[in-house]
Amino acid sequence: MSGVENSLKVRRCLTFATGLVECLCFAGAVFGWASLVFVLKTEGYFGSLCVNTTGVNGTQVLDCSGQDEQFSLVFTIASFMNNFLTLPNGFLFDRFGTRVARLFGTFLYTMGTLMVAFATPALSNLLFPALSLLAVGGILFLMTNMQVGNLFGSHRSTIITLYNGAFDSSSALFLVIKLLQESGISLRTSFLFLSACSVIHLFRTFFLLPKKFIPYPLPDHYTYGITCGKSKSLTLEQTTANGDTQRMTEETPLDKDFPVKQEKSFRECVLSRFFLWHLLWLSVMQLRHYLFIGTLNPMLQRLTLGEPSLVSQYTNAFAITQLCGVLCAPWNGLIMDRHKGKPRAAGESEQESDLRASVLSLFLTALQCVLFSVCATTPYLPLQYLTFILQVLNRSFLYGGNAAFISVAFPSCHFGKLYGLVMALSAVFSVLQYPCFALVKGALDGDPLYVNIGLTLLSLLAFIHPLSVYLHCRRLSSQRAKIKASS
Secondary structure, three states, X not given: OHHHHHHHHHHHHHHHHHHHHHHHHHHOHHHHHHHHHHHHXXXXXXXXXXXXXXXXXXXXXXEOHHHHHHHHHHHHHHHHHHHHOHHHHHHHHHHHOHXXXXXXXXXXXXXXXXXXXXXXXXXXXXXXXXXXXXXXXXXXXXXXXXXXXXXXXXXXXXXXXXXXXXXXXXXXXXXXXXXXXXXXOOXXXXXXXXXXXXXXXHHHHHHOOOOOOOOOOOOOOOOOOOOOOOXXXXXXXXXXXXXXXXHHHOOOOOXXXXXXXXXXXXXXXXXXXXXXXXXXXXXXXXXXXXXXHHOHHHHHXXXXXXXXXXXXXXXXXXXXXXXXXXXXXXXXXXXXXXXXXXXXXXXXXXXXXHHHHHHXXXXXXXXXXXXXXXXXXXXXXXXXXXXXXXXXXXXXXXXXXXXXXXXXXXXXXXXXXXXXXXXXXXXXXXXXXXXXXXXXXXXXXXXXXXXXXXXXXXXXXXXXXXXXXXXXXXXXXXXXXXXXXXX
């Protein structure tokens, strides 16, 4: 039996490590857009939209605002698709399981990399479907990997946030492509290599992840994936026969002394106060990040007065800080898991304990966003180094905290659908980034100050969510105290 236990432990560790690599190297590459734009501009994509105009002193200058607007539109559509299509992807995941969802995601991601590889300045419009496919395929990798946290019990939230941090850090992939292009390796070669890496995704799909789902809490001797030979743990027939039982196990409390309560329906979850405030919390902060990433290149052009070497320097600095997302995200998970292993208050359920622990995480994320937005609003070039640091810290907390909160606040049988729905609805809100960009380029004559101030004030709405969760926990605590006093 010890041999079987060791084999299961090795497989779980390998699943965790390879999942981290997959999220870190592939899943969120589309958010390294600022680095890829620099490469695409040097190669002349949408270059026909640059026109000669007369400057204030009568000299001829090249106006590339039309080119910038097209690049912004590419990223707006890709980021919208990344979030909005998470809803049908969530239903796909909950209905058909991990293997089908990952095969679909691998197909989309491979098609996206091939489209970028064979795009040319004459076929610049290929970037629109290509970046969207990369975004949707990448979010499917993340969604199917987050269940790996179920394999590690008390560290569940830490692993979920770690994977989300790795997703953020993968935006540095386009920095690597930028540096390779500067050293002589073509954009086509880099993206053909990424296409070939789909073999890694297929290997993990069949050998290191389950066909359906990883249950929580985890049954004894639970195994998954295609195995060679016979196993003394759960066989394929047992797993299939007990599939419904495992799904029920996911909803069973760890404390057997308490009766199993009826779980909320999907509709009840969506109409709950928690879901609505959580949606607002995510939407306002996500809009701030999307507009910042989508307008970073024009902002640096303005602050550096168009000096190419300085633009490249700050673009590289931004991309390098994105690598730190995987280091920042676990802090949020540790905040949410800090109560694990400690005795709970009398009568307090595990879910209530998890919610109470999430308040600090939600509050810190909102505070980070306000600080990041204030720095991004200040038109002082050296300050942007601090902006980059706060941006990657807040982004890591935001997406890791989003997934972790949904996993603790709602039944896990609805996780894929709720995660998909909140991302889809927040995507609709994030479309506002394009009119904001058009407003800056048009009526505000390139000065984003007023738009940035407005977004900073809008970010203050994110504090409503942690306040709501805190008041809910206080109310439950007060009710328990009254019941105890009356008894």
